[in-house]
Amino acid sequence: MKHFLFLxxxxxxxxxxxxxxxxxxxxxxxLMLSVALALPLSLYVGINSLQGWLGKLTASPQISLFMxxxxxxxxxxxxxxxxxxxxxxxxxxxxxxxxxxxxxxxxNALTGLAEGLxxxxxxxxxxxxxxxxxxxALEMLQKELSGLPMVESAQFDADWAKRLYSLLELGRHLTxxxxxxxxxALVLITHNTIRMQILARREExxxxxxxxxxxxxxxxxFLYHAVWQAxxxxxxxxxxxxWLVAIAGPAVSQFAQLYNEHVDLHGLRPAELLGVMAVSxxxxxxxxxxxxxxxxxxxxSS
Amino acid sequence: MIQFxxxxxxxxxxxxxxxxxxxxxxxxxxxxxxxHSGAGKSTLLKLIAGIERATSGRVMVNGHNLSRLRRSxxxxxxxxxxxxxxxxxxxxxxxxxxxTVLPLDIIGFDRREATRRVRAxxxxxxxxxxxxxxxxxxxxxxxxxxxxxxxxVHRPSILLADxxxxxxDRAYALDIMELFKSFHxxxxxxxxSAHDETLMEDYxxxxxxxxxxxxxx
Ligand SMILES: Nc1ncnc2c1ncn2[C@@H]1O[C@H](COP(=O)(O)OP(=O)(O)O)[C@@H](O)[C@H]1O
Ligand SMILES: [Mg+2]
Numbered sequence: 001m002k003h004f005l006f007l008x009x010x011x012x013x014x015x016x017x018x019x020x021x022x023x024x025x026x027x028x029x030x031l032m033l034s035v036a037l038a039l040p041l042s043l044y045v046g047i048n049s050l051q052g053w054l055g056k057l058t059a060s061p062q063i064s065l066f067m068x069x070x071x072x073x074x075x076x077x078x079x080x081x082x083x084x085x086x087x088x089x090x091x092x093x094x095x096x097x098x099x100x101x102x103x104x105x106x107x108n109a110l111t112g113l114a115e116g117l118x119x120x121x122x123x124x125x126x127x128x129x130x131x132x133x134x135x136x137a138l139e140m141l142q143k144e145l146s147g148l149p150m151v152e153s154a155q156f157d158a159d160w161a162k163r164l165y166s167l168l169e170l171g172r173h174l175t176x177x178x179x180x181x182x183x184x185a186l187v188l189i190t191h192n193t194i195r196m197q198i199l200a201r202r203e204e205x206x207x208x209x210x211x212x213x214x215x216x217x218x219x220x221x222f223l224y225h226a227v228w229q230a231x232x233x234x235x236x237x238x239x240x241x242x243w244l245v246a247i248a249g250p251a252v253s254q255f256a257q258l259y260n261e262h263v264d265l266h267g268l269r270p271a272e273l274l275g276v277m278a279v280s281x282x283x284x285x286x287x288x289x290x291x292x293x294x295x296x297x298x299x300x301s302s
Numbered sequence: 303m304i305q306f307x308x309x310x311x312x313x314x315x316x317x318x319x320x321x322x323x324x325x326x327x328x329x330x331x332x333x334x335x336x337x338h339s340g341a342g343k344s345t346l347l348k349l350i351a352g353i354e355r356a357t358s359g360r361v362m363v364n365g366h367n368l369s370r371l372r373r374s375x376x377x378x379x380x381x382x383x384x385x386x387x388x389x390x391x392x393x394x395x396x397x398x399x400x401x402t403v404l405p406l407d408i409i410g411f412d413r414r415e416a417t418r419r420v421r422a423x424x425x426x427x428x429x430x431x432x433x434x435x436x437x438x439x440x441x442x443x444x445x446x447x448x449x450x451x452x453x454x455v456h457r458p459s460i461l462l463a464d465x466x467x468x469x470x471d472r473a474y475a476l477d478i479m480e481l482f483k484s485f486h487x488x489x490x491x492x493x494x495s496a497h498d499e500t501l502m503e504d505y506x507x508x509x510x511x512x513x514x515x516x517x518x519x
Contacts, residue, residue, distance in 0.1 A: 210391065
């Protein structure tokens with residue numbers, strides 16, 4: 001077992017040496033892989049940051065239900081009954097027009113506002129907290145409530161946030177799509193790199209097989225090469241993403257501040273970085289393995 | 303021990319390179335394989351090393367029935383065999399040391415022990431001190447010695463040499479033969495092929511004579 005580990009360690013070290021020893025050829029490949037990885041990573045980081053902020057914003061969405069000004073006690077009671085038993089409503093409370101006016105006065109320090117007005121122009125209202133924050137459910141509830149008798153309108157307070165949310169949802173789908181496509185690209189690029197390497201070392205492989213090398217012995221250095229390449233590419237891609245965050249972060253924050261919002265771009269968490277590294281290493285290994293198996297079969301049959 | 307039991311080898315072209323051969327070479331024996339070009343000497347050695355498979359019959363090597371062995375097990379049989387190829391199969395992209403160390407890397411020796419064994423093998427064949435030399439700089443005789451060093455560095459129990467003295471002066475060829483004899487003397491089974499029988503006759507060993515894939519009488 002110890003010996004087995006030693007052999008793997010040796011292979012890993014030699015493969016890394018090889019990458020570092022021929023910097024130019026490896027570098028081009030590495031950069032290609034890194035950029036391919038950096039694309040979905042940056043998109044992921046950007047969308048994640050925005051979504052985190054939007055999530056806070058839409059975590060407790062409210063629907064304001066304004067009654068017609070001509071609504072009577074009985075109409076209000078009817079709406080109250082509907083809301084009480086409604087499965088999609090988590091909580092709600094009633095704000096009478098008098099209370100609303102008093103709030104308005106207090107908030108804006110406009111005591112005596114009511115005296116200056118011809119009566120109270122504000123409507124009675126219900127503030128409804130839905131059970132489900134998901135945009136589509138919100139929309140349905142809003143439609144339903146605005147259709148109740150003597151209800152003037154039902155306003156979703158963060159309508160624009162909802163739209164942005166679905167836009168980001170689209171972005172998230174796109175990120176995964178991109179990640180999928182580039183994952184396949186990673187497999188193909190590695191496949192090609194390893195295929196070329198094996199072709200270049202064909203004679204050595206043939207001789208090795210003749211004097212007793214197993215297939216796994218022959219494959220091992222190539223698999224390690226692929227894994228190192230993927231790990232290094234992930235690190236470079238991560239660096240690129242961090243760099244992007246460092247550059248774009250302050251600008252985004254400033255822009256958000258214009259709207260009194262607080263948005264922080266934040267990079268990948270360590271666990272996420274490790275995850276990406278593991279997945280790209282696995283994909284690279286897959287590509288290398290496919291190439292090696294194919295080439296070994298070709299050598300065998302020649 | 304090497305045992306052939308009614309072995310026939312037919313190549314895809316339809317040529318029977320070996321026809322219904324049966325013989326035994328005991329462990330520790332030194333045997334010669336004689337015959338003109340095309341007689342089947344290389345084919346016979348390749349069957350022992352598992353490089354080619356018998357079309358029919360049974361090839362036993364060190365207790366393994368090669369015709370029935372799984373492909374994935376073949377490398378482990380080969381790791382106990384040393385091969386001196388007719389066409390050398392030296393890797394010209396690396397120096398003498400790196401050529402010689404290949405079988406040890408395959409078996410998985412650590413660097414320290416591998417270096418020690420490579421030095422010993424190169425000393426034995428007379429290439430001591432040439433570890434860093436590239437093979438292209440070696441004479442024909444030295445290249446042959448390099449092949450022998452690589453074949454014996456992992457101390458195989460069977461040593462197969464396919465026309466190792468071809469293209470060498472008689473004096474050189476005799477040196478090489480002496481080298482093989484010394485491996486035989488430490489217990490290695492040695493099988494050497496040659497088309498020139500005069501070299502073999504001096505040794506008083508068994509000579510297996512082939513002609514068109516059969517024993518010549
Ligand atoms: N790979 C091959 N495919 C087809 N025929 C072969 C192959 N190798 C050898 N032969 C034929 O088998 C016969 C024996 O060849 P070989 O074993 O190389 O003889 P030797 O080594 O004694 O010169 C020859 O007729 C040769 O042409
Ligand atoms: Mg031959």
